[in-house]
Amino acid sequence: MKQVVTVKRRALAASEERAETLRSRFAASGTLVANLISSPGSGKTTLLEATVRAFDGELRMAVIEGDVATENDADRIRALGVPAHQILTGGACHLDARQVENGIKEGGLPEVDILFIENVGNLICPTTYDLGEDFKVVLLSVAEGDDKPVKYPAIFARAEVAVITKSDLLPHVPFDLGSVQSQIASLNPNGTVVVTSSLAGEGLDGWLDLLRTRFEAKRQSQR
Amino acid sequence: MKQVVTVKRRALAASEERAETLRSRFAASGTLVANLISSPGSGKTTLLEATVRAFDGELRMAVIEGDVATENDADRIRALGVPAHQILTGGACHLDARQVENGIKEGGLPEVDILFIENVGNLICPTTYDLGEDFKVVLLSVAEGDDKPVKYPAIFARAEVAVITKSDLLPHVPFDLGSVQSQIASLNPNGTVVVTSSLAGEGLDGWLDLLRTRFEAKRQSQR
Numbered sequence: 001m002k003q004v005v006t007v008k009r010r011a012l013a014a015s016e017e018r019a020e021t022l023r024s025r026f027a028a029s030g031t032l033v034a035n036l037i038s039s040p041g042s043g044k045t046t047l048l049e050a051t052v053r054a055f056d057g058e059l060r061m062a063v064i065e066g067d068v069a070t071e072n073d074a075d076r077i078r079a080l081g082v083p084a085h086q087i088l089t090g091g092a093c094h095l096d097a098r099q100v101e102n103g104i105k106e107g108g109l110p111e112v113d114i115l116f117i118e119n120v121g122n123l124i125c126p127t128t129y130d131l132g133e134d135f136k137v138v139l140l141s142v143a144e145g146d147d148k149p150v151k152y153p154a155i156f157a158r159a160e161v162a163v164i165t166k167s168d169l170l171p172h173v174p175f176d177l178g179s180v181q182s183q184i185a186s187l188n189p190n191g192t193v194v195v196t197s198s199l200a201g202e203g204l205d206g207w208l209d210l211l212r213t214r215f216e217a218k219r220q221s222q223r
Numbered sequence: 224m225k226q227v228v229t230v231k232r233r234a235l236a237a238s239e240e241r242a243e244t245l246r247s248r249f250a251a252s253g254t255l256v257a258n259l260i261s262s263p264g265s266g267k268t269t270l271l272e273a274t275v276r277a278f279d280g281e282l283r284m285a286v287i288e289g290d291v292a293t294e295n296d297a298d299r300i301r302a303l304g305v306p307a308h309q310i311l312t313g314g315a316c317h318l319d320a321r322q323v324e325n326g327i328k329e330g331g332l333p334e335v336d337i338l339f340i341e342n343v344g345n346l347i348c349p350t351t352y353d354l355g356e357d358f359k360v361v362l363l364s365v366a367e368g369d370d371k372p373v374k375y376p377a378i379f380a381r382a383e384v385a386v387i388t389k390s391d392l393l394p395h396v397p398f399d400l401g402s403v404q405s406q407i408a409s410l411n412p413n414g415t416v417v418v419t420s421s422l423a424g425e426g427l428d429g430w431l432d433l434l435r436t437r438f439e440a441k442r443q444s445q446r
Contacts, residue, residue: 039262040346040375041367068347070374091377093316093347121374123263124291124316124345143366143392144264151293151344152263154314169366172395174422199397 015129018097022132026115030222032215033115035131037155038139040121043165043198045073047139047207048116050198052082054208059215060112064103066095066120073118083109093125100131113215123152134214135160142166142175149183157187161194163207168197238352241320245355249338253445255438256338258354260378261362263344266388266421268296270362270430271339273421275305277431282438283335287326289318289343296341306332316348323354336438346375357437358383365389365398372406380410384417386430391420 026033036044045065052061063084065073074086085107087099100117109115117133119126138159140148143166149156156162162184164177181193192210196203249256259267268288275284286307288296297309308330310322323340332338340356342349361382363371366389372379379385385407387400404416415433419426 039264039344039367040371041262041364067374069376070370072370072374091347091351093345120347121262122316122345122347124314124343125348128314141264141366143364143389143396144262147293147295148263151290151295153292166366169392169395172392173366 015097018101019130019132022097022101026132026134027218027222029111030219031112031115032211032218033117033131033133034161034211035117035119035126035133035136036139037119037123037126037136037159038121038165039123039141039144042121042139042141042144044118044121044139045076046198047163047165047196048118049076049080050201050204051116051208051211052077052080054204055114055211056081059114060110061114061116062109062112064095064100064107064109064115064117066099066118068092068120083107083112085109089120093120093122094129095119095126095131096129097131114211123148123155127155127158134218137161137163139163139165140180142169142177143173145174146176146180149180149187153187156184156191159188159191161192161210162188164193164195166197166199167195167202168200238320241324242353242355245320245324249355249357250441250445252334253442254335254338255434255441256340256354256356257384257434258340258342258349258356258359259362260342260346260349260359260382261344262346262364262367265344265362265364265367267341267344267362268299269421270386270388270419271341272299272303273424273427274339274431274434275300275303277427278337278434279304282337283333284337284339285332285335287318287323287330287332287338287340289322289341291315291343306330306335308332312343316343316345317352318342318349318354319352320354337434346371346378350378350381357441360384360386362386362388363403365392365400366396369397369399369403372403372410376410379407379414382411382414384415384433385411387416387418389420389422390418390425391423 074084077084136159297307300307359382
């Protein structure tokens with residue numbers, strides 16, 4: 001097992017180095033990068049569809065999609081006129097910095113204001129992988145139940161932003177929003193929580209304003 | 224990387240051997256074992272709650288719960304008078320045969336008719352791990368969207384049973400049940416699909432009958 005640990009540590013160090021290289025590149029171009037992480041079916045792609053629609057003509061965007069199979073998610077983004085590249089991980093349950101680096105190249109993605117990375121649908125594996133992003137965003141659908149932050153504490157502690165999705169389903173599911181907010185607050189006292197429904201359009205302004213603010217701050221820090 | 228592959232292969236072989244040992248033990252005691260796999264929040268624990276309530280007094284049951292954190296799920300099962308043991312995997316995204324073997328011992332689980340193993344909430348990692356079960360069950364909540372089987376083909380191909388959950392939400396979410404059924408049929412022509420709502424009680428009979436039939440068949444094969 002010692003061999004595995006050593007080789008894994010070396011691989012992790014190489015991956016962290018790559019992430020720093022990516023981060024420098026994004027700093028130079030003033031690109032804000034958000035790494036979206038959630039269970040399958042929490043609504044990452046649907047939130048991105050609503051986001052690129054809202055920012056159309058205001059900000060230049062691109063999307064990297066991570067999945068074990070199918071180009072479906074990238075196709076959904078491209079249908080809105082936004083460049084997207086699909087990374088297929090085969091069996092792997094997360095993206096890594098090397099895949100993002102190659103994905104930008106292979107996908108011929110242009111320099112943009114905001115790059116969204118939609119990670120593989122998984123609340124566990126993507127948590128510790130640095131992709132050179134400015135911040136991680138964790139999504140939790142109200143249909144998934146209000147016990148998830150304490151059951152998956154690592155990602156809720158690390159993600160600067162938590163987006164509660166599918167709020168239109170609140171009348172139909174058992175979900176104590178106050179409990180979820182206090183679980184997140186205790187795991188991540190500096191985190192931000194926004195409550196949204198991409199389909200009904202509720203709460204999206206809070207999410208969009210947050211992205212605008214972070215993008216402006218990044219551009220300011222560049223000057 | 225060659226070292227990693229070799230060591231991993233050896234670990235996998237050891238794990239498969241352990242799974243076979245478990246399988247022999249379950250065959251000797253005539254215990255039916257189901258390995259439940261899904262995204263976080265698809266309703267595995269809620270389905271198990273409804274199941275143990277329905278079989279109360281008819282079948283002897285026990286539950287092994289896998290999670291990265293908290294005893295919450297085992298507590299929910301124990302509250303119904305059914306023995307349950309919680310395995311905490313720390314960061315790991317699946318259970319393995321060794322953990323199940325140790326869990327039965329440490330949890331002091333009695334010999335039962337049906338042992339349910341609720342795997343860690345994850346549609347990817349648990350797919351290839353044999354826990355000595357009779358069959359895998361994949362759950363998909365209608366709130367997760369109707370594109371999931373083709374996006375996570377490995378688990379839908381391997382699970383003999385697919386349980387569509389939260390059917391009470393069908394009027395409130397975009398979900399084409401026919402499309403999901405045909406995706407599953409093409410990935411797994413011999414698979415069985417049942418559509419349920421654990422909260423509303425819809426479709427549970429199909430699930431319970433399936434378990435009864437499989438349990439009887441296992442007992443028959445023992446004689």
